[in-house]
Amino acid sequence: MSEPQAPSSASASDQDPAGQPITALRGVGPQLAERLARLHLATVQDLLFHLPLRYEDRDTVRRLGALRPGESGVVIGRVEHAGIAEGRRKRLIVQISDGTGSADLVFFHFHPGQRQQMRPGTPIRCFGELRPGPTGPQMVHPEYRLGPRASAGDEGPHGLTPVYPTTQGLHQQTLRKLIDQALALARHMPDWLPAELTRELGLPALAEALYYVHKPPVDADTAPLVEGRHPCVQRLAVEELLAHHLSMRRLRAHLQAAADAPTIHGDGRLTRRLLDSLPFALTEAQRRVDRELAEDMTRSVPMLRLVQGDVGSGKTVVAALAALRAVEAGYQAAIMAPTELLAEQHWRSFNEWLAPLDIPVGWVSGRAAGRRREAMLAALAAGDYPVVVGTHALFQDDVRFQALGLVIVDEQHRFGVHQRLALKEKGHRGRSQPHQIIMTATPIPRTLAMTAYADLDVSVIDQLPPGRKPVKTVAVSETRRDEVVARIGAALAQGRQAYWVCTLIEDSEVLEAQAAEETYAALQAALPGHRVGLVHGRMKPADKDTVMADFAAGRIGLLVATTVIEVGVNVPNASLMIIENAERLGLAQLHQLRGRVGRGEAESSCVLMYHGPLSQAARARLEVLRRSNDGFEIARRDLEIRGPGELLGTRQTGELSYRVADLNRDAGLLPRVQVLGDRLQQAHPERVEPLVRRWVGASERYGQV
Ligand code: ADP
Ligand code: MG
Numbered sequence: 035m036s037e038p039q040a041p042s043s044a045s046a047s048d049q050d051p052a053g054q055p056i057t058a059l060r061g062v063g064p065q066l067a068e069r070l071a072r073l074h075l076a077t078v079q080d081l082l083f084h085l086p087l088r089y090e091d092r093d094t095v096r097r098l099g100a101l102r103p104g105e106s107g108v109v110i111g112r113v114e115h116a117g118i119a120e121g122r123r124k125r126l127i128v129q130i131s132d133g134t135g136s137a138d139l140v141f142f143h144f145h146p147g148q149r150q151q152m153r154p155g156t157p158i159r160c161f162g163e164l165r166p167g168p169t170g171p172q173m174v175h176p177e178y179r180l181g182p183r184a185s186a187g188d189e190g191p192h193g194l195t196p197v198y199p200t201t202q203g204l205h206q207q208t209l210r211k212l213i214d215q216a217l218a219l220a221r222h223m224p225d226w227l228p229a230e231l232t233r234e235l236g237l238p239a240l241a242e243a244l245y246y247v248h249k250p251p252v253d254a255d256t257a258p259l260v261e262g263r264h265p266c267v268q269r270l271a272v273e274e275l276l277a278h279h280l281s282m283r284r285l286r287a288h289l290q291a292a293a294d295a296p297t298i299h300g301d302g303r304l305t306r307r308l309l310d311s312l313p314f315a316l317t318e319a320q321r322r323v324d325r326e327l328a329e330d331m332t333r334s335v336p337m338l339r340l341v342q343g344d345v346g347s348g349k350t351v352v353a354a355l356a357a358l359r360a361v362e363a364g365y366q367a368a369i370m371a372p373t374e375l376l377a378e379q380h381w382r383s384f385n386e387w388l389a390p391l392d393i394p395v396g397w398v399s400g401r402a403a404g405r406r407r408e409a410m411l412a413a414l415a416a417g418d419y420p421v422v423v424g425t426h427a428l429f430q431d432d433v434r435f436q437a438l439g440l441v442i443v444d445e446q447h448r449f450g451v452h453q454r455l456a457l458k459e460k461g462h463r464g465r466s467q468p469h470q471i472i473m474t475a476t477p478i479p480r481t482l483a484m485t486a487y488a489d490l491d492v493s494v495i496d497q498l499p500p501g502r503k504p505v506k507t508v509a510v511s512e513t514r515r516d517e518v519v520a521r522i523g524a525a526l527a528q529g530r531q532a533y534w535v536c537t538l539i540e541d542s543e544v545l546e547a548q549a550a551e552e553t554y555a556a557l558q559a560a561l562p563g564h565r566v567g568l569v570h571g572r573m574k575p576a577d578k579d580t581v582m583a584d585f586a587a588g589r590i591g592l593l594v595a596t597t598v599i600e601v602g603v604n605v606p607n608a609s610l611m612i613i614e615n616a617e618r619l620g621l622a623q624l625h626q627l628r629g630r631v632g633r634g635e636a637e638s639s640c641v642l643m644y645h646g647p648l649s650q651a652a653r654a655r656l657e658v659l660r661r662s663n664d665g666f667e668i669a670r671r672d673l674e675i676r677g678p679g680e681l682l683g684t685r686q687t688g689e690l691s692y693r694v695a696d697l698n699r700d701a702g703l704l705p706r707v708q709v710l711g712d713r714l715q716q717a718h719p720e721r722v723e724p725l726v727r728r729w730v731g732a733s734e735r736y737g738q739v
Contacts, residue, residue, distance in 0.1 A: 049224060049724065050079075050223055050224055050724065050728070051078065051219040051220075051222050051223060052077070052078045052079035052082060052216070052219055052220055052223045052728075053077060053078070053079060053727075053728070054077060054078050054219075055076065055077055055078075056070055056075060056076055056077055056078060056080065056081065056212075058078065059078065059081075059212055059215045059216065060215060061211070061212075062212070066204075066208070069201060069202075069203055069204045070204070070212075072201045072204075073199065073200065073201055073204070078216045078219055079216075079223070079728060080693075081209075081212055081213050081216040082213070082216050082217070082220055082223075082244050082248075083270065083274075083693045083694055084198060084199070084209075084213070084693070085198075085247055085248075085267070085270075085693075085694060086196035086197055086198055086247070086248065086259075086260075087197050087198060087199055087260070088196075088197050088256070088260055089194035089195065089196055089197065089250060089254075089256045089259070089260070090106050090161070090194065090195045090197060091106075091107060091108070091194055091195075091252060092108055092161050092195050093108070093192045093193070093252050094107070094108065094252065095108050095109065095110050095159075096108060096109055097109070097132065097134040097135065098111060098130075098131065098132045098134050098135035098136065098137055098171075099132075099134030099135030100134065100135075101135075101164045101171075102164070103164055103165055103166050103171065104163065104164070104165070105163070105164055106161070106162060106163040106164070107161070107164070108159065108160070108161045109130075109132055109137075109159070109160060109161075110132060110157070110158070110159045110184060111130045111131050111132030111133070111136075111157075111158060112130065112131065112132070112154075112155055112156065112157055112158065113128055113129070113130055113152045113153065113154055113155065113156045113158055114129040114130060114131055114136065114154060115128070115129040115154060116128045116129070116149050116152035116153075116154075117149075118149065123142055124142075125140055125141060125142050125144075126140070126141040126144040126148060126149055126152075127139070127140055127141075128141075128152050128158075130158055130160070135171070136170070136171075137164060137170065137171045137172055137173055138167060138169065138170065138171070138172040138173075139160060139162075139172070139173050139176055139178070140167070140172050140173070140174045140175070141174075141175060142174075142175070143175070151180055152180075156180055156181060157180065157181060157182070157184040158178055158179070158180050158184050159178065159179045159183075159184035160173065160176040160177060160178035160179075161176055161177045161178070162174070162175070162176030162177065192251075192252050193249050193250060193251055193252050194249075194250045194251070194252055194254060194256065195210075196210065196213075196248055196249070198210075198213075201544070202544045213248055217244065217245060217248060217249070220240075220241050220244050220245070221241055223240065223241060224724070225239055225240040225241065226273075226714075226718075226721040226724060226725040226728070227240070227272075227273060227276075227710075227714075227725075228714075228717065228718060228721075231710060231713065231714070232269065235269075235272065235706065236265065237265050237268060237269040237272065238265060238266055238269050239269075240269070240270075240273070242266070243265075243266040243267075243269040243270055244266075244270070246264075246266040247259065247264075247266050247267060247270070261699075262694075262696060262699055262700075263699075267694065268700070268703070270694040270695075271694045271695040271696070271700050271703060272700075272703055272706070272707065272710070273725070273729070274692060274693065274694050274695045274729050275692075275695050275700065275703060275704065275707045276707050276710050276711060276714070276725065277725050277726050277728060277729035277730050278692075278695075278729065278730060279707050279708065279711050280711055280714070280715070280722050280725065280726050281726040281730045282490075283711065284722070284726070286338060286490070289336050289338065289467055290335050290336060290338070293336055293466065293467035294334045294335075294336075294466050294467070295331075295333070295334055295335060295336035295337065295439075295466065295467050295468065295469050296334075296360075296363065296365055296437075296439045296466060296468075296469075297331075297332055297333065297334050297363075298331040298332060298359055298360055298362075298363040298365065298439055298440070298469070299332055299363060300328070300331075300358070300359035300360075300362035300363055301362050302362070303362060304358040304359075304361060304362050304391055304393070305355050305358045305359060305362070307390075307391050308354060308355065308358060308387055308388075308391065309355075311387070311390060312351070312387075314499065316348075316351070317347075317348065317495075317497045317498070317499055317500070318497060319343075319347070319494070319495045319496050319497035320347075320348055320351065320352050320495055320497075322493075323341055323343075323352055323493040323494070323495050324352050324355050324356070326339070326493045327339065327341075327352070327355075327356045327359075327471065327493070328355075328356070328359055330469065330491070331356070331359060331360070331439075331440070331469050336467040336468065336469055336470065337469035337470060337471070337491070338470050338472075338490050338491060339470070339471050339472070339490065339491040339492070339493055340471075340472045340473075340474060340490045340491065340492045340493070341353075341471055341472065341473045341474070341492075341493045341494075341495065342473075342474055342475075342492060342493070342494045342495070343473070343475065343494065343495030343496075344475060344495075344496075344498065344629075344664070344665035344666065345475050345625065345626060345629030345665060346498060346499075346502065346629055346632070346633060347475075347495040347496075347497065347498055347499075348495065348498075348499055349444070349473045349475075349495060350380065350383050350444075351387075352495065353369060353442045353444070353471065353473060354383070354384060354387055354388070356440060356442065356471060357369065357384075357421050357440060357442065358388075358391075358393075359440075360420075360439040360440040360469075361393060361420040361421065363439065364437065364439075365420075365437050365438065365439025365440065365468075366414070366417065366419070366420055366421070366422070366435050366436060366437055366438050366439060366440075367420070367421050367422075367438075367439065367440040367441075367442065368421075368422050368423075368424070368428055368435070368438060368440070368441050368442070368468075369384065369421070369422070369423045369424075369442045369444065370423075370424060370425065370426065370428050370429070370441070370442070370443050370444065371423070371424075371425060371444045372425070372426075372444070372445060373425065374399055374400070374401065374425055374575055374579075375578065375579070375582060376444065377399060377423055377424055377425045378399075378579070379604060380423045380444065381395060381397050381423040384421060384423055388421060393420050393421055394418070394419050394420070394421075395419065395421045395422065395423060396410055396413065396414055396419030396421065396422035396423070396424075397410065397422065397423060397424060398410060398411075398414075398422060398423075398424035398425075398427050398428045398433060399424050399425045399427050400425055400426070400427040401575060402427075411432060411433060411434070414433065414434065414435055414436070415434040415435065415436060416436060417435075417436030417437060438468045439468055439469065440468055440469045440470075440471070441468045441469070441470045441471070442470075442471045442472075442473065443470070443471070443472045443473065444473045445472055445473065445474045472490075475626065475629075475665065496666070502632060503632060503637055503638065504632065504663040505611075505628055505631055505632040505638045505639060505640050505663060506637065506638065506639040506640070507628065507639070507640045507641075507642065507659050507660045507663075508639070508640075508641055508642065508660065509616070509641075509642045509643075509644060509656040509657075509660060510641050510642070510643050510644070511643070511644060511645075511646050512614075512643055512644060512645045512646070513646075515643070518612060518641055518643065519557065519560050519561065521610075521641075522534075522557075522561065522592060522610065522612070523560075523561050523564070525609070525610050526561065526564045526591040526592060530591075530607070530608075530609050530610060530636060531585065531588065531590075531591055531592070531593070531605065531607050531608040531609065531610075532591070532592050532593070532608060532609070532610035532611065532612070533592075533593050533595060533608055533610070533611045533612070533630060533631070534553065534557060534592060534593070534594045534595070534611075534612045534614070535595055535596070535597065535611065535612065535613045535614060535627055536549045536550040536553050536570075536594065536595070536596055536614050536615075537596070537597055537613065537614055537615045537616075537618065537619055544572065546570065546571070546596045546597075547570040547571060547572040547573075547596060549596075550568060550570045550594055550595065550596050551568065551570075553594055553614070554566060554568040554594040557592060557594060561592065564591045564592060565584075565589065565590045565591050565592070566590065566591070566592045566593075566594060567581045567584060567585055567590035567592070567593045567594065568581065568593075568594045568595070569581045569582060569593065569594075569595045569596070570595065570596040571596055581593070585605060585608075586605050588607060593608075597623070597627065604630075604633060605630070605633070606633040606634030606635075607634055607636075608630065608631055608633075608634075609631055609632070609634060609636040609637065609638040609639070610631065610638065610639055610640075610641075611627065611628060611630060611631045611638075611639075611640045611641070612640075612641045612643055613627055613628075613640065613641070613642050613643060614643050615643070615644070615645065616642035616643055616644050616656060617642075617644040617645060617648055617649075617652040617655075617656065618652075620655075620672065621655050621658060621659065621668050621669070621671065621672040622668070622669065622672060624642070624655075624659055625659065625665055625668050628640045628659070628663075632663075640659075642656050642659065642660075644656065655672075658671045658672075693729075
C-alpha cells in the first residue's frame with residue numbers, strides 16, 4: 035500500500051488547473067491573496083467551491099408597486115423630490131416613483147453634488163432591497179444610474195447575480211470576477227466521478243454543476259440552490275462527502291494495517307489517585323466509556339475512537355483518565371483543542387488534576403514563540419512533560435515527543451475536522467503509532483458516524499452528572515428587551531453572572547463584532563454600577579483572555595459576546611444567558627450556547643430573544659429548546675424540522691470542515707456515499723488520491739485556525 039498523503043502538490047496542479055494557487059489568477063497580488071485567505075480561499079478550486087449565499091436578479095425590471103418588502107429588484111422610475119433630512123444621522127432622501135408605486139431612496143453617505151443630480155423628473159434606475167420605512171417603503175443605499183442611461187438595457191449575458199460570503203475589504207465584484215476566471219479553468223478540470231455513477235444518481239457532471247451554481251439563468255428557481263437541494267449543489271456535496279469518506283477510510287486502513295500501537299496496561303496508580311481526589315464520583319456512562327478506552331489501549335492496533343457526549347456530560351475527566359493510563363505505562367499524552375481559549379481551559383483543568391500527582395502539564399500554542407517555545411519543545415522531546423495540552427500548534431513539524439502514546443482531539447461541535455487524525459507521524463518510534471481519541475459534543479446518528487468517520491469506533495457518554503438542573507428556557511420577543519435588561523440587572527445585583535450573546539446571520543465576523551460592540555455600549559449604559567465585559571472574534575487574543583479571566587473570576591458580571599464563547603467555556607457561576615436573534619440559529623448551535631449555563635448550583639435560565647414574526651420552522655425550533663435539554667433528542671428533532679422548504683440560518687460557527695455538504699441536510703446521501711466509495715475504489719482506484727486531495731487537502735488548512 036502506498037503512502038497516503040505523499041505526492042507533491044506540483045503534480046496535482048499539472049493535471050488539474052483548478053489545483054493551482056489562487057495567485058495564478060489575473061489580478062491576485064499578495065494583499066488580495068491575504069484577504070482571500072481569510073475566507074479559506076487559497077486555490078482556484080477553493081473559489082469554485084465558494085458558493086453563493088443568494089442570488090439577485092439585476093436584469094428584470096420590476097414594478098415598484100409589485101415589489102414586496104424584503105425583496106430586491108431593479109426598478110426604473112423618476113425622481114420626484116430630493117432633500118436632506120437632519121436628525122441623529124444626516125441623510126439624503128430621494129423620493130422616486132414609477133407610476134405603479136413610490137419609494138424613498140436613503141443615503142447616509144453622500145456628497146453634495148449627489149443631491150444636485152437628483153433633479154425632479156430625472157430618470158433613475160436603481161437596484162436594492164425594498165424595506166418598510168417610517169414614511170413608506172424605502173431602499174437604503176441602492177445602486178443607481180441616472181439620466182438617459184437609466185432606461186438603457188444592459189449589455190452582456192443575462193443571468194442572476196451571485197452574492198458570496200465575503201470579508202472586510204473584499205468586494206462582491208472582485209469575487210465575481212475571480213470566480214469567472216476560475217470557471218473558465220474549470221472547463222478543463224478533470225471529473226473524478228465516472229459519468230456512469232453520476233448518471234445513475236441523476237446528477238450533473240462537475241463542470242456543469244459548478245457553472246450552474248455560480249451562474250444560474252435568470253429564470254432559475256433559486257430556493258433549491260440556496261438551500262442546497264438543487265441537483266447541482268447535491269452533485270458537489272456528494273463528491274465532497276465521498277472524498278472525506280475515502281480519505282478517512284484510507285487513513286484508517288493505513289494506520290491500522292501498517293502500524294503498531296504501544297500496548298498500554300496502566301497499573302492504576304495514577305488514575306486511582308485522580309479518582310480519589312475528585313469531588314464527585316464518575317457517572318455510570320463515564321465509567322463505561324473509560325473502560326472502553328482503557329481496553330482499546332491494551333491492544334497493539336492503534337485505537338481510533340470517537341467519544342460523543344452532550345455538553346456538560348464530563349468528557350474532560352474521561353480524557354484525563356485515558357491520559358494518565360498512558361503515563362502509567364511510560365508514554366506521553368497530547369490533548370488538542372480547536373481554539374486557544376478552549377485549550378487554555380483544558381490546560382487549567384488538567385493542571386488542577388495532575389499537578390497534585392506530580393505530573394507536569396506542558397503547553398503549546400501558536401502564540402507562544404521564541405525561547406519559551408524552544409524550551410517547551412526540548413522538554414517534550416526529552417519526555418519531561420508526560421502530558422501536554424495545546425492547539426493545533428501541537429502538531430507542527432518541529433514538535434517532537436519522546437514517546438507519544440495517546441492523542442486526544444477535542445473537537446467540541448466542530449464535527450468533521452477529523453483530518454487531524456493525520457497526526458500519525460508524531461508517534462513514530464519505528465512502526466509505532468499513538469492511540470487516538472476524538473471527543474465531540476455533536477450527537478451523531480450512527481449512519482452518519484459510519485460514513486463521515488469511516489466506521490470509527492464510537493463511545494457515548496449518554497448521561498449527565500447528577501444534580502444538573504435543566505436550564506429553564508423561554509422565548510421572548512425583541513420588543514420586550516427592556517424587561518430582559520431589567521431582569522439581568524436584578525440577577526447581577528444578587529451576585530449572579532450572565533452572558534449576552536450577539537449573533538448575526540450573514541457570514542461576517544466584522545458585522546458580528548460591530549453588533550456586539552453596540553450592544554455592549556447599550557448594556558453598559560442601561561446597567562450602571564455593574565461591570566460589563568465584551569469578547570468577540572476580532573479582538574486580540576490577549577485581550578480576549580483578560581476579559582474571559584475576569585469573567586471566570588467574577589470581576590465581570592455580564593459578558594457580552596459573539597458566538598466565540600460557544601466552545602467549551604466553563605464558568606459555573608454564570609446562570610443566565612440571553613441569545614439574540616435566536617430564530618436565526620440552528621438547534622445544535624443554540625443547544626451548545628445554552629450549555630454554557632446550568633453548570634453550577636443556581637437555577638439557570640436562558641432567554642431566546644427573537645425578532646418576529648417567526649416562521650413556522652423557527653417557532654418549532656425554539657419550542658424544541660424550551661421543552662428539551664437533551665442534545666440527542668434535540669438533534670433528532672432538528673433533522674425532522676429541517677425538512678425541505680425552509681432556509682435555515684444555520685451558520686454553525688466554526689464548522690468549516692465542509693464547504694458544500696451539510697451533514698444534516700445531506701444525511702440522505704450518506705448511504706449512497708458508502709456504496710460509491712466501494713465502487714470507485716474497485717473500478718478506478720487511481721482516482722481516489724486526486725479526489726481526496728481536491729477536497730480534503732484544503733480542510734487540513736482549516737484545522738490551522
Ligand atoms: P463536557 O463534556 O461538556 O466537556 P466537562 O468535562 O467540561 O463537560 O464537564 C463539565 C463539568 O462537570 C465540569 O465542571 C466537570 O468537573 C464536572 N463533572 C464531570 N463529571 C462529573 C461527575 N461525574 N459528577 C459531577 N460533576 C462532574
Ligand atoms: Mg468539553
